[in-house]
Amino acid sequence: MRSRIKYWFAKHVDRKHTADHMIFKHDSIYVLPSQSGLLFIGIMVLNFILGINYQNNLILAVSYIMAVLLIVSLLSGYINFNRLGLKLLSVNDNYEGALTDAIVELESTKERYNIIIRHINTGSEVTINEVFKNTIAHVTLPYKRGVYTIEKFKITSHFPFGLVTVWSYLHSNKTLHVYPLPKEEKAQINHIITGTDGDSNVNDVQAIDEFNELKPYQQGMSLNKVSWRHFAKNQQLLVKGYTSEQSVSVGFDFDLMTGNVEERLSKLCFLVVEASNNQQPFALKLPNETVAIGSGQSHRVKCLEILSEY
Template identity: 40%
Template sequence: MLMLQISALFYGYMNLHGMRVELLDIKSNFAGNHNLAKFRITPSSEVFSLNIFHSEFSNLDFQNKHLNTKTQNQIIKLHLEQRGKYSSGKFKIQSSYPFGLVNVWSYLLPNKQFYVYPAPLKCELDIHSSLEADTDTGVKSRRSDSFEDFNSLTKYQKGMSKNRISWRHFAKSQELLVKDYEGEEQSISHVLDFYKVEGAKETKLSKLCYQVTEADKQGHEFALKLPNGYIKMGSGEKHVTQCLEALSEC
């Protein structure tokens, strides 16, 4: 029995010896879905009964894996329900080979940040119009005009806001033209406003989360007003990500 135990310790140690594990990324996602953690694992030899655990994130779906000697990427699902900003924390790399007689482990301490966005709640897209003031004061006044009084028309170029396209002129000439405004109307922003959304705080954040993604799908440029800050008008993937992260931390 003593020799069996000593042999088990030796084989258990050699099973993980020389293996390299690296956390490449953790994808942000909406609450109720999985955040995907991408690992790169480089064994020095065949690895048996490999498990990955976490001190805070339970139910990781990576247990009792058998890996060959090739470098490979492994995706692990993190089950998180609460919105917010998270740190990758501490992962435990463990094996109970051979036969569960010993446990051999090591810790991985990456420095990664990721977000769990509020779960989108389908609602009507409600974009308010406002004038941007100096950065010290945020928004100084609101407008509800239709923005039909514009200064000139220019040819549409890739990257321009689609909500500035003059569809009336397109119907006549089949040419895509965008409206240019003059004076203070150039500072007009289309705002998703926390204070204009009905419901409790978490309901508001979920509705705004849906509206951010919907506004992006429809090609709108928009700003986002929250109790903890104001994100200026913009569009595109980077702007949407900035808004979703702000909603997660609100």
């Protein structure tokens, strides 16, 4: 029976809510009494029965007022939720143990109250007490190393008196990469020379540190290579380039690392980050995949994503 319910839910509900941007309307909003509301209904019914049995108009009046209050709560809760928009802007890939979160935006043309956004897989949630126009919220995603599909958010409200629960869903197919936590590796690093046939041979290479050129400083470059003499003269940050940076590339091999799988991945992650920060071309070799020599931000991200997926 439970499997049938899950199948029906996945077929009819998840499909309807699969998107990165939703405007909640009557066909995607669900309303039921909350736990407090169920207790409230029980007391209301009990008052009504007592009023009938003892023919006490005052007790009957109280039960009628409670019924009206419940109906007002249902209507107010629905109106508070109706036409509310939710957009998943992005997910922040990061290292394990650092902040990985989903950035969402609530869209509204009027004030909304008590909106709770909960990520079902991790249980993380954020509460926005008041929403007006566009409100940005960050939902923490405390995952370990790996690659994950964001999947389902549950958006809930108990406005106005906590007697009803109004909710809906947003199901996203965006992926999140959690990279290994960088761990410094002091072992000797072998260099890889890529031949014209595309094969990689591991050899030791001597770098020729001959000055070659000055190039503009970019964020992430090592300050040790800045030409401070030129900066003092014309207030321009220039970085010294050497022939060794253009002719020598390094390769990081999983099999050359020490420790268990997670420790090796952490050491490789550290080496990838260091080489990328120093504008050093590098290759990456894992037991099931090899990334050719490259450089730049896209190459760095590709290598980190592969490390997170291993």
